[in-house]
Amino acid sequence: AQSVAQPEDQVNVAEGNPLTVKCTYSVSGNPYLFWYVQYPNRGLQFLLKYITGDNLVKGSYGFEAEFNKSQTSFHLKKPSALVSDSALYFCAVREFNQAGTALIFGKGTTLSVSS
Amino acid sequence: ETGVTQTPRHLVMGMTNKKSLKCEQHLGHNAMYWYKQSAKKPLELMFVYSLEERVENNSVPSRFSPECPNSSHLFLHLHTLQPEDSALYLCASSQEGTGGPDTQYFGPGTRLTVL
Numbered sequence: 654a655q656s657v658a659q660p661e662d663q664v665n666v667a668e669g670n671p672l673t674v675k676c677t678y679s680v681s682g683n684p685y686l687f688w689y690v691q692y693p694n695r696g697l698q699f700l701l702k703y704i705t706g707d708n709l710v711k712g713s714y715g716f717e718a719e720f721n722k723s724q725t726s727f728h729l730k731k732p733s734a735l736v737s738d739s740a741l742y743f744c745a746v747r748e749f750n751q752a753g754t755a756l757i758f759g760k761g762t763t764l765s766v767s768s
Numbered sequence: 769e770t771g772v773t774q775t776p777r778h779l780v781m782g783m784t785n786k787k788s789l790k791c792e793q794h795l796g797h798n799a800m801y802w803y804k805q806s807a808k809k810p811l812e813l814m815f816v817y818s819l820e821e822r823v824e825n826n827s828v829p830s831r832f833s834p835e836c837p838n839s840s841h842l843f844l845h846l847h848t849l850q851p852e853d854s855a856l857y858l859c860a861s862s863q864e865g866t867g868g869p870d871t872q873y874f875g876p877g878t879r880l881t882v883l
Contacts, residue, residue, distance in 0.1 A: 687871070696772075696858055696874035743811070755801050755824065756872060758811040 655680045657746050659759035666734045667767050674729040674762045676744030686727045687745040687756065688718055697743060703727060714738070734766045771795045772875035774859050780881045781849065789844040789878045791859030799864045800842040801872065802834060805856040817842065818864055849882045856880075 656679045666672045678684055685704055689697040701712025708720045718729045727744060741763050745756040772793045781787050793800060802814040816824040817836040831853075833845040842859055856879050860872040 689874075694877075694879070696774075696876040697860075699871050699873060702871055755803075755813045755816050760810040 655746055655757045657744050657757055657759040659742075659744055659762045661762050662760075663763045663765065665765045665767065668736050669733050672731050672734045672738070672764065672766070674742050674744075674764060676727045676729065676759060677725050678727060678744070678746045679725060680746055684725075684727075685747045686718075686720065687747075688712065688716070688727075688729050689743045689745065691741040691743065691761075693740075700729070700742075734764075736766050736768050739764055739766045771873050772859060772861055774857075774875035774878050776878060777876065778879045778881075780883065781846070782883050783849060783851070785849075786845070786847040788846065789857055789859075789880075791842040791844075791875055793840055793842075793859075793861035793873075793875075795861055795863075795873060797861040797863045797873075798839050799862045800836060800839075801860040801862075802842065802844055803858040803860065805858055805877070807855075811858070814844075846880075849880075851882050854880055854882045 658677045660675055664674055687702045688700040690700055691697050700716050701710050701718055703710045703720045709717060711717045716729060716731050718727055720727050741761050743761050744759040747756050775790045779787060799818040801816050804812045804814055813826050814828045815834040820836050820839055831848050835843040856877045858877045859875040862872040863870045
């Protein structure tokens, strides 16, 4: 069965510092990985995805994520955090070519960036 | 968020009421989804429609009834709900094809409160 783990409920960083939000996954086949962000009382906004190819994926708002197959991880990173990055972040996985199935989401990590 | 719209944004209903949530996608996608987001749980998939046919139903109680009249519209009919059904209900859409699954785009959600 597919699963996603976000081991940290909350990550605190100071503005200007690098940030990392962790995600590990478990699938039986090739993974299809996503990061989404959710601001209060809003829907989820797509940040980036990994299908195949380069292990470093660049997305919206300066975020990037590194796919590591041996560690089954897909950590979200940003070199310099902004206060406006404070939000709830979700990692999600889906097995490649599993048409008609939906994403499996992690429980979410709250990112708090202090000024 | 204008690609996927949801109405109403907020809904308060009693346990004996009948109401419906509406979702419309303007992206030309062929798959639509209902998710439930509760305060203390990860996002839960409720229903998946691909090419207007229900593909997946994750053992959702019968008091929730989906309807997908065409590829652009998705409804969630609610009746005799329980207070524990209070949550944010999110709609999403994606384009499914032979090349594999594509990104899901989410609406802003309907905040449901059951009294």
